Amino acid sequence: MSKASEEANLIIEKYPQKIGGYYLMGVIEFxxxxxxxxxxxxxxALKCDIENKAGGFIHYFLGKSYNEKSKDWFTDFIDNPIYNFDMAKFSFEKSFEYENYPSETIKELVKIYKKDHYRMVNILKKAIVTFPENIDFILQYSNSLGEINKSEDSYNIISINANKLKSSSLYYKAGVLLYNREDFANARLNFEKARELLDSNKITSISILNYQIANTYYKEQILEEALGYFQKSFDLIIEDNAKDIQYMNIDFWFSAFGIISILGELNKTDTLKDFISTIPFIKDSFENFDFSGEFFLDTSNSFSIDYEFYNNKCITALDNLSKKNKDKTLLGKVSWIKFLIYREQNSQENCLNTLREIMNYDISIDNYLFEVLSQTYYYCINEKISEKNEYGHLIKSLISDLESYNSFRNNFDDYSLNELIDWLFSDKNYQAIINLKKxxxxxxxxxxxxxxxxxxxYNEIGDKKNAQKSYEHYLSKNKNSTAALNNLANIYHAKNELxxxxxAIKLYEKAIKIDTSDKDLYLNNLSSTKETREALIKEKSTKEILEKTFKRAIGLLKNENYFSLESLYNFILNLKRDDDFQNNEIPIEDDYFPSLMNTNFSKSKKLKESWLSKNYIIHTEAFDNHNVPIYMINPYLYDAVIQQRKIISENDIPPKWLEGIEGLSVSKLEEIQYFNILEKINKINKKYKPIIERDFNELVFNHLVGNIKSTIVLSGSFVELILTYYLERKKHFQIQYSNSRQKNLYDCNLFDMISFSEEKGFFGKDFFHLTNLSRVYRNFIHPGLELQNELNKGKSDLCFISTMEIFKLI
Known part of the structure; x- marks a missing residue:
């Protein structure tokens, strides 16, 4: 680029009145x-264009300079200090006025006036004169004519140019226009011409054209011809799939529906039975099933087709076949095909009933049956709750299936279970949640x-014992949930035992420290519980309280880890050797605890706090003559520790398991929410989970060890991966946003997916800001930018944190 700039400047110096040098520098700087x-x-350059021959190209680049907001199509947005849409529009329009201008001028004007169809017609009418062989312009011109109700002109421009240019795209478009007019015979001729012009390797496109030809025959009730072309379409895809087992093209289904419908009409039951046996019943052909297809002919722009399902005819043919057969494998396949049709109709209860039928047959398709059955139960119940309709029969049916089929219970979709319980919870159907949980x-x-x-x-239905256990389990994994802390504290308080x-007091105090938004509620609960504590203390003598407290404390020993247990053992043995240890009481200075426990000061401090909270030792509130605090040791502790050590010894647990690994920083991992995020990753489907888990661990590893640049690069890669998962899960297989062409999801890059998600508003107003952080710092993979801006840990950390926030949003 620098060499080009030097040469262009030399031209300017040598020929200051000529266009060339200025124009070249304008393009280079752009x-x-x-x-x-x-x-x-x-x-x-424009001033030098005295003969007005280059103005079309000069104005085009002026428009691009005013209109540009990003470095290029695939990278991040940057500020353009001269961005001015009106000036850009003016420049493109000026470019269009010249006799010679680049075809890109038309593309820019089409973007600007895409909603003004009359203006589009005028622009494209001139464009196809200037660029008579540009098929995309002809197609756009035809579409714009159709938008202003000039259907005859729309067809004529396609028909004339199709014959002139011998374009498969134009013949196909002519066929579609004629098909929509119900001129099926002429539509067929155009589909055939389009097919003849295609290379034999365009399998999907040829298959779709055969499918369209079949539809024209079917509409005319020429059934045998229609059947033949549906079969050709089907066979092409099946044969192509056999060549590449890595990719399953599921477009064969739509031809299959046509074949099933016609064979049903012709009462060819045996032929229909044989045909169904040729359909590949594997997970990929169902899981990735979509209702619209995209294909390419002889232009860079794709066509999409709205497939015919022939729903009623298909269902009738399949029902008649089922009545005449008892073969469970065949009946299972018939039900799977009906499921696809019902899913296309969005008839969830029919889907559910059909899937329940399949469980009685011999074709579950790699546990996909149980995954989709889980999802369908969720969809049905969700729909009923949203519409405020009765759904008790669905809950009863679901529980019956779970109890009857172990495979269904064991393979129930995690995400569907989460969503199902959430919906029941929102509807306050607590008993249904417990029945399901079991x-x-x-x-x-x-x-x-x-x-x-x-x-x-559990708490709402009065089962306090299981409510307590469930909250304790939840808090073991979500330690800072203030709602759970408060609710469990309420249960503890209600026990009315010291x-x-x-x-309960400790839980309320913890909740207050974490969350100030509900501080008044927690403070009121804390105050009430402290009053209860005072009443309990007054109610019983100190000796009775201590006796019960000590005995209850012994029950906690079984939950202690090996390190804590050994420390207790050493602590008591050392105390017993001390002459000051009398009647289970002894004065102990803080500095003396480490030597009694045989550990360091830091660990001894934590152990001491833990033992005090569990009543293994108690501060008597008394002091000796040297002002050293006196502690009481639980009198049942020593025998209980001996018994617990005996149990461990008898079970022959390996020492390394018991002793743990020094230096393992769980707190560091908890700080970055590693375990919480890993739990969420475990809910992701089998297709994505291994890749997301791998990339997540690589990202965390590089962040923890301080690999700054790797963290930045992997953050961008991770965001791209989880967006791909999210959009596929939401069935957005075709991606298109403002001023872009439609793409397959797998062909999209990070920018495409972010732009699409932002435009659709999937994640709220904060999503773009967070994503932008990851994308901006990802630019530091370019050495030039790194030389201009310091690459440091702060930027790497910001990028990593932003990526984690994005994942949580998704």
Whole structure:
């Protein structure tokens, strides 16, 4: 680029009155994103264009310089200090006035006037004169004519140019226009001409054209011809799939529906039975099923087709076949085909009934049956709750299926379980949640992240014991949930026992520290619980309280880890050797605890706090003559510790498991929410989970070890991956946003997916800001930018944090 700039400047010096040098520098500065400089050079070029021969090209680049907001199509947005849409529009229109101008001028004007069809007609009418072989312009001109109700002109311009240019795209478009007019015979002729012009390797496109030809025959009730072309379309895809087992093209389904409908009409039951046996019943052909197809002919722009399902005819043919057969495998396949049709009709209850039928047959398709059945139950119940309709029969049916089919219970979709419980919770159907919960393992409920709703539901139906257990389990994984802390504290308080009241106080105090928004509620609960504690203390003598407290404390020993247990053992043995240890009481200075426990000061401090909270030791509030605090040791502790050590010894647990690994920083991982995020990743479907988990671990590893640049690059890659997962899960397989062409999801880059998600408003107003952080700092992979801006840990950390926030939003 620098060499080109030198040469262009030499031209300007040698020929200051000529266009060439200024024009070249204008284009060069534009490519370097120096838009103001580009405009300056281009204006000089315009002044030199005395003969008005180059103005079309000069004005085009002026328009681009005013209109540009990003470096190029695939990278991040940057500020253009001279961005001015009106000036851009003016420049493109001036370019269009010249005899010679680039075809890109038309493309820019089409973007600007895409909603003004009359203006589009005028622009494109001139465009196809200037660029008579530009098929895209002819197609756009025809579409614009159709938008202003000039259907005959729309067809004529396509027909004339199709014969002139011998274009498969134009013949196909002519066929579609004639098909929509119900002129099926002439539509067919055009589809045939389009097919004849295609290369034999364009399998999908040829298959779709055969499919369209079949539709024209079917509409005319020429059934045998229609059947033949549907079969050709079907066979092409099936044969092509056999060549490439890595990719399943599921477009064969639509020809299959046509074949099934016609064979049903012709009463060819045996032929229909044989045909169904040729359909590949594998997970990919169902999981990735879509209702609209995209294909290419002889232009860079794609065509899309709205497939015919022939729903009623298909269902009738399949029902008649089912009545005449008892083969369970065949009946299972028939039900799967009906499921696809019902899903296209968005008839969820029919989908559900059909899937329940399939469970009685011998074709589950790699557990896909149980995944989709889980989802369909969720969709049905969700729909009923949203419409405020009765859904008790669906809950009863779901529980019956879970109890009857172990495979269904074991393979129930985690995400569907989470959503289902959420919807029941929003409808306050607490008993249904508990009935459902009883059919799943703790592992499944962990993955569905449903323990809070389960605990709340137990409490609402009066089962306090299970509510307590469920809240405790939930808090073991979500330590800072203030709602759970408060609710569990309420349960502890209601027990009216001092040990639980003390626990309740600690939980309320923790909730207050974490969340100030509900501080008044927690303070009121805390005050009430402290009053209860005082009443309990007054109610019983100190000796009785201590006796019960000590005995209850012993029950906690079984939950202690090996390090804590050994520290207790050493602590008591050392105390017993001390002459000051009398009647289970002894004065102990803080500095003396480490040597008694045989550990360091930091660990001894934590152990001491833990033992005090569990009543293994108690501060008597008394002091000796040297002002050293006196502690009481739980009198039952030593025997209980001996017994617990015996149990461990008898179970022969390996020492390394018991002792743990020094230096393992769980707190560091908790700080970046590693475990919480990993739990969420475990809910992702089998297709994406291994890749997302791998990339997440690589990103976290590089962040933890301080690999700054790797963290930045991997952040951008990770965001792109999880957006791909999200959009596919939401069935957005075709991506298009303002001023862009439609793309397959897998062909999209990070910018495409962010722009599409932002335009659709999937994640709210903060989404773009967070994503922008990841994308901006990802630019530091370019050495030039790194030389201009310091690459440091602060920027890397900001990028990593933003990526985690994006993942949580998704």
């Amino acid at each position: 490519d370097k994103q120096h838009y103001a400089k580009s405009v300056e050079y281009l204006k000089n 059919n799943f393992t703790s592992v499944q409920l962990d993955k569905s992240d449903s323990w809070f709703e389960i605990a709340y539901s 040990i639980f009241v003390e626990k």
